[in-house]
Amino acid sequence: MRNLSTAFRCLAQLLLLSVAALPAAAQIVVGQTAGFTGAVAAGVQETTAGAKLYFDAVNARGGVNGQPIRLVSLDDKFTPKLAAENARKLITEHNVIALFLNRGTPHTEAISPLLMEFRLPLVGPSTGAMVLHEPVHPYIFNVRATYQREAERAVQHLGLTGLTRIAILRTDDSFGADVAAGAVKGFTGAGLQPVMNETFNRAKPDFSALAPMVAKTNAQAVVFIGSGAAVADGTRAIRAAGSKAQIVTMSNNASGGFITQMGENARGTIVSQVFPNARSIASPLVKEAIELARAKGLDGVSPAMLEGFAAAKVLVEGLSRAGVGPTREKLLTALNGIRKYDLGGMELNYSPTDHTGLDFADLSIIGADGRFRR
Known part of the structure; x- marks a missing residue:
């Protein structure tokens, strides 16, 4: 588990520091604000590493409709006020097409007015707060259960x-x-x-x-x-x-x-x-994530990693449906049109009146070997 945790930290650091070689105009830029330091740093690093696994695989195949994805991640130190400041910076300075995989309920609430102001979606917030599900927020697309x-x-x-x-x-x-x-x-x-x-x-x-x-x-x-x-x-x-x-x-x-x-x-x-057992290759979602992780030299994936991986898949599906040269408006329309999307043995649906995503919930227990067991 120690080797896996070390690898997560390295992946997260590379994610924060990397600068893609292709011109910015050729990229699809996605923004993330989350607590890379502070009380939730361990989980944030793992969810982000999971998302990066999928984005890297998509970019290796030529990107989405020929355009690579670049994830710009900023550290909000798990502070709602800084999360809102980071979100504004990502929207106005980095011109992101969407916000993605932020962490925390009050943090998402702090970001929410900016989504309305700039009319762009937030995909896969790493929180299961009911307030983000009911009433439906027109710009927030949940992936995980409440x-x-x-x-x-x-x-x-x-x-x-x-x-x-x-x-x-x-x-x-x-x-x-x-x-x-x-x-x-x-x-x-x-x-x-x-x-x-x-x-x-x-x-x-x-x-x-x-x-x-x-x-x-x-x-x-x-x-x-x-x-x-x-x-x-x-x-x-x-x-x-x-x-x-x-x-x-x-x-x-x-x-x-x-x-x-x-x-x-x-x-x-x-x-x-909120996702299947992270070691169960009977789940197509888990099997796909494990294969990509092992290709990078990791032993496997964690539940937190699966959350980021699934959120990345949903975002890429929306971008793919938005077509060449996607805009915020086109992405929003595409996300609202997702029906019966197979994440890998888990079906996800969105509509203008339902942005809940998945409803899967189960329990695990930490074993003597330091692993989650069902």
Whole structure:
């Protein structure tokens, strides 16, 4: 896993620093703002590496309708204000045709007005916030399932396994509130109530008071909603407080980097997933990604990598349908016209009234070997 994580970091660094040799006019320029440093850096690097796998393969075949794709990535340090500033810079200075694979719910909300102002699409935001699905945003095209679907599925699973004392710890932002709403649906369906439902500061998480509270409730499981670094720090605090509660977190932490952050606490942690098992070659999507990864010397792909890979496939499909010399308007029309698109064993549909994308949600557990297992 260490070799794979090192390779991800190298790919991400190359992505940020590379300058394509062909003239800019011959390229299709796509923009990305995400937290390449900060609390979500590990996951961002992996999702971007997955997207780069597919873009590189497309460019090696001659690009899209004869034009190569260039992804311009800027680091917003997981700060919504900087995400909006970066997005404006990408739109006005780099003249991108679309924004792509940004990270974070409040960050996407900060970018959203710019999409309306400049009339360009955002494809594959790395967030499953319901607010991006309902009501339909005319310029946001989701690929992955919603966080609420994940959280509901996770709580249902815990209830079915006989766990009744379940706590919620969540970041105090729109992401945390959104996921918690899905968890509450799961509690309602299972006829349960959370033994604790507390927030922590997103920017400066402090678990010195919360961890003893978890232990005092005798919680059997904790639905932990936050960035990888926060969940790792919080889990260590919970263990230090004497709690052995099952830790359950969302797909935003489905990365090899998260496993590294968790350290000795990784084993047994449940992480929801929004794509098939990253080692299952029975899935055409996974098989394609693994083959391209191995061609680059990687051992395989991570769940986070699959998310970026799938998002890149959707964007390329839209660009292909937009024709030679695509514009923002042509790409928007093309994306809205995608019907029954086979991502690789997963069907995706868009229309002007539905930008949800996929609805796949499952659970995995981190094994003793430091890998996600279903």
